Amino acid sequence: MKKVLLTGATGFIGRHCLPLLMAQGYEVHAVDTKAAGRNHSGLQWHKADLLDPIQVHMLMEKVQPTYLLHFAWYAVPGKYWTSPENERWVQASQTLLQTFVEHGGRRVVAAGTCAEYDWEQGRCSESTTPLTPVTLYGSCKNTLRESLEAFSRESGLSNAWGRIFFVYGTGEHPNRLVSSVICSLLKGESIPCSSGHQKRDFLFVEDVASAFVTLLGSDVKGAVNIGSGVAVSVREIIEAISKRIGSSDLIRYGELSVPPNDPPLLVADVRRLREEVCWVSRYSLRQGLEKTIEWWKDNLNEG
Numbered sequence: 001m002k003k004v005l006l007t008g009a010t011g012f013i014g015r016h017c018l019p020l021l022m023a024q025g026y027e028v029h030a031v032d033t034k035a036a037g038r039n040h041s042g043l044q045w046h047k048a049d050l051l052d053p054i055q056v057h058m059l060m061e062k063v064q065p066t067y068l069l070h071f072a073w074y075a076v077p078g079k080y081w082t083s084p085e086n087e088r089w090v091q092a093s094q095t096l097l098q099t100f101v102e103h104g105g106r107r108v109v110a111a112g113t114c115a116e117y118d119w120e121q122g123r124c125s126e127s128t129t130p131l132t133p134v135t136l137y138g139s140c141k142n143t144l145r146e147s148l149e150a151f152s153r154e155s156g157l158s159n160a161w162g163r164i165f166f167v168y169g170t171g172e173h174p175n176r177l178v179s180s181v182i183c184s185l186l187k188g189e190s191i192p193c194s195s196g197h198q199k200r201d202f203l204f205v206e207d208v209a210s211a212f213v214t215l216l217g218s219d220v221k222g223a224v225n226i227g228s229g230v231a232v233s234v235r236e237i238i239e240a241i242s243k244r245i246g247s248s249d250l251i252r253y254g255e256l257s258v259p260p261n262d263p264p265l266l267v268a269d270v271r272r273l274r275e276e277v278c279w280v281s282r283y284s285l286r287q288g289l290e291k292t293i294e295w296w297k298d299n300l301n302e303g
Contacts, residue, residue, distance in 0.1 A: 001027045003065045004067035005031065005059075005060075005069070008031075008111075009030035009031055009071075010032050011071055012173070012205060013111070014030075014072075016206050017213055021069075022043060024217060026042075028042060028043045029046060032048075033047070033048070033049050046059055046063065050096060051089075053099075060099045061103060065103075066105060068107070069213075070096065071111045073089050074088075074089055082137070086137050097151060098151070101151075108158070112141050112161045112164065112223065113141050114225075114227070114266065116142040116145070117132075117163075120263065122263065122264070122266065122267065123265070124163075124266070124269060126163070126222070126223040134261065149222075158219075160215050160220055165203060165226065166201055166202045166203065168202055169206060170291060172205065178237065178292060179292070181238055181241050182245070182293055182296045185250060188247065190250045190252055192255035194253075194256045194257065196234040196238060198264055199264065199266070199267065200234060200266050201228055201230065202288075203227050203228045203281065207288070208226055210281075211277070214279045215277050218276075218278075224272045224276075227267065227273075229268055229274075230285075231265055231267040240289055244290060
């Protein structure tokens, strides 16, 4: 049986990977810093702090996985762009990768970000778009990618790097765009917005998880954009949500200014994802938004 170690297993994307990995026949070893979840056939939980090299070594020695799907990172909304924690996670991830190989690991897929790209380009391609990140988060992710590629050349490790664009969906932090709009409308609160003309590449979280699991099981190496390949304006997203919930009068367009470095267009070139990884999305934007809205109707008080 294929044995995979999943970091960030309780995170926004990681939790959605669990059933997909098990369905693909992996023996899944999920890592969390808090109390471990429930073990059952095909899934074992491990409590470990991945920032502690000793705990990482003990974890790898115990599990000895063949595959590694790495999502764990500092991801507090509003803070992760500039937090020094990004640098700690570069070092921790390098230790994780080295220890993984030392214990027989053969293939790793790690989560990157569209923030590695030069956002002035608009449409981002893995092969042609310059990598000139302007945030600490983007810089640290790009540094880890470079380190992973160099290490893989020396060790023979098979690796792929999934660059995530704009993910949304069930279980999302309530302060992120899609969920914040849904929560405010469900509460009857007004929503100050910019003009909303910025176009972005949104992909439902279950599709993002599916793309990563498919990438893990493939032979594709290097950077792969994880997105829809379709540019949709923020305003279209907000209006689709308000049409489904109602209360469109609560949306205040133009009350917020657009940040000076906010690009008008940011969308993924997904030809590698479609043609080489052979992955296709399951959810349309409408279906993803509807599923997210229904999830928040059931979980708003907890969120």
